[in-house]
Amino acid sequence: xxxxxxxxxxxxxxxxxxxxxxxxxxxxxxxxxxxxxxxxxxxxxxxxxxxxxxxxxxxxxxxxxxxxxxxxxxxxxxxxxxxxxxxxxxxxxxxxxxxxxxxxxxxxxxxxxxxxxxxxxxxxxxxxxxxxxxxxxxxxxxxxxxxxxxxxxxxxxxxxxxxxxxxxxxxxxxxxxxxxxxxxxxxxxxxxxxxxxxxxxxxxxxxxxxxxxxxxxxxxxxxxxxxxxxxxxxxxxxxxxxxxxxxxxxxxxxxxxxxxxxxxxxxxxxxxxxx
Amino acid sequence: xxxxxxxxxxxxxxxxxxxxxxxxxxxxxxxxxxxxxxxxxxxxxxxxxxxxxxxxxxxxxxxxxxxxxxxxxxxxxxxxxxxxxxxxxxxxxxxxxxxxxxxxxxxxxxxxxxxxxxxxxxxxxxxxxxxxxxxxxxxxxxxxxxxxxxxxxxxxxxxxxxxxxxxxxxxxx
Numbered sequence: 001x002x003x004x005x006x007x008x009x010x011x012x013x014x015x016x017x018x019x020x021x022x023x024x025x026x027x028x029x030x031x032x033x034x035x036x037x038x039x040x041x042x043x044x045x046x047x048x049x050x051x052x053x054x055x056x057x058x059x060x061x062x063x064x065x066x067x068x069x070x071x072x073x074x075x076x077x078x079x080x081x082x083x084x085x086x087x088x089x090x091x092x093x094x095x096x097x098x099x100x101x102x103x104x105x106x107x108x109x110x111x112x113x114x115x116x117x118x119x120x121x122x123x124x125x126x127x128x129x130x131x132x133x134x135x136x137x138x139x140x141x142x143x144x145x146x147x148x149x150x151x152x153x154x155x156x157x158x159x160x161x162x163x164x165x166x167x168x169x170x171x172x173x174x175x176x177x178x179x180x181x182x183x184x185x186x187x188x189x190x191x192x193x194x195x196x197x198x199x200x201x202x203x204x205x206x207x208x209x210x211x212x213x214x215x216x217x218x219x220x221x222x223x224x225x226x227x228x229x230x231x232x233x234x235x236x237x238x239x240x241x242x243x244x245x246x247x248x249x250x251x252x253x254x255x256x257x258x259x260x261x262x263x264x265x266x267x268x269x270x271x272x273x274x275x
Numbered sequence: 276x277x278x279x280x281x282x283x284x285x286x287x288x289x290x291x292x293x294x295x296x297x298x299x300x301x302x303x304x305x306x307x308x309x310x311x312x313x314x315x316x317x318x319x320x321x322x323x324x325x326x327x328x329x330x331x332x333x334x335x336x337x338x339x340x341x342x343x344x345x346x347x348x349x350x351x352x353x354x355x356x357x358x359x360x361x362x363x364x365x366x367x368x369x370x371x372x373x374x375x376x377x378x379x380x381x382x383x384x385x386x387x388x389x390x391x392x393x394x395x396x397x398x399x400x401x402x403x404x405x406x407x408x409x410x411x412x413x414x415x416x417x418x419x420x421x422x423x424x425x426x427x428x429x430x431x432x433x434x435x436x437x438x439x440x441x442x443x444x445x446x447x448x
Contacts, residue, residue, distance in 0.1 A: 228412030
């Protein structure tokens with residue numbers, strides 16, 4: 001219904017929904033109410049209102065800057081096939097279905113098959129069109145590299161709280177972050193937890209966990225609480241011998257940095273819910 | 276940027292969105308104050324958008340995203356400077372006079388979603404990308420905002436200005 005009211009449906013979906021709406025007075029009534037709401041909001045804030053532009057610094061020459069002024073992306077990014085599957089429209093559909101209690105139950109029961117199809121379409125659209133908008137991955141990867149170079153690869157004290165006990169580390173981190181951070185277990189990859197510290201994240205304080213192999217090679221994991229990010233497949237970038245994998249899951253952003261090859265990092269960058 | 280797409284159009288839209296978003300009827304109580312607060316954030320967003328690495332993509336959504344991130348940072352810093360945080364949950368007397376006032380009293384995450392989708396005409400997917408939230412999260416916020424606006428129940432809008440990623444904006448009793 002939201003997609004219909006906000007004009008986010010394909011024509012075919014729209015006509016299908018309209019035929020359903022014709023048979024369901026409850027849905028029709030709700031749609032009409034939301035449409036009136038939209039019109040009232042647009043009338044209150046809409047384009048007819050002139051907002052002041054204090055200084056006109058632009059000229060006709062710089063309103064459309066030449067393409068060569070725009071820097072080109074430097075780092076290569078590769079997606080993990082396994083995680084692409086986990087972020088598929090089907091999973092997003094499950095997320096959208098959790099919204100159903102917000103609607104009236106009677107409407108939901110009757111309209112659920114169509115809503116499911118519409119939600120899947122919207123999720124697919126989101127997965128296609130959400131690229132190139134956010135700078136969050138870049139900021140978190142930069143923060144993780146900085147934290148690794150400062151604490152994991154130098155002679156400074158690598159952790160504030162040294163422990164191999166995930167529960168103890170979680171309790172130590174919890175009051176210092178907006179949400180308790182999960183502590184992933186990488187023992188399957190031969191990594192032992194050495195402790196953690198608080199570091200600056202991309203936009204807010206973040207947890208930086210340090211793991212070590214039996215050969216004392218270190219791997220750092222930056223975990224930053226985010227607003228409500230969509231689950232994102234792993235992206236790997238390399239910088240002067242350090243590779244970093246970035247992914248999001250369960251409301252957190254993760255950036256795993258270490259002297260590992262990309263295949264291994266992709267394999268380690270997995271959903272961590274419940275860890 | 277697509278051929279024919281002009282910065283001035285995006286800038287005008289962002290100015291309208293910015294002034295509407297930052298006004299909350301608590302700290303920012305009139306349009307002139309809202310425009311004054313939004314203006315430097317708009318300029319920072321324009322500069323950041325021009326300097327962005329990714330030349331490709333949805334430039335309008337990028338621009339709005341830069342502005343939203345800067346405004347959220349401003350809110351966090353403002354909350355840091357406050358001693359008690361009570362300003363964020365101070366109840367507003369009476370019911371909102373009209374729909375405009377009711378939107379100003381919505382909590383930030385609902386207000387930004389409604390303004391992006393309804394006023395600026397962003398699709399759900401573009402709005403979710405600009406806000407850096409998942410599509411289900413955006414739909415949940417839109418549904419909640421519509422429910423509040425439909426009932427004009429102010430008590431639901433006097434929740435603190437907070438979101439999951441903001442560590443400092445907590446309900447303090």
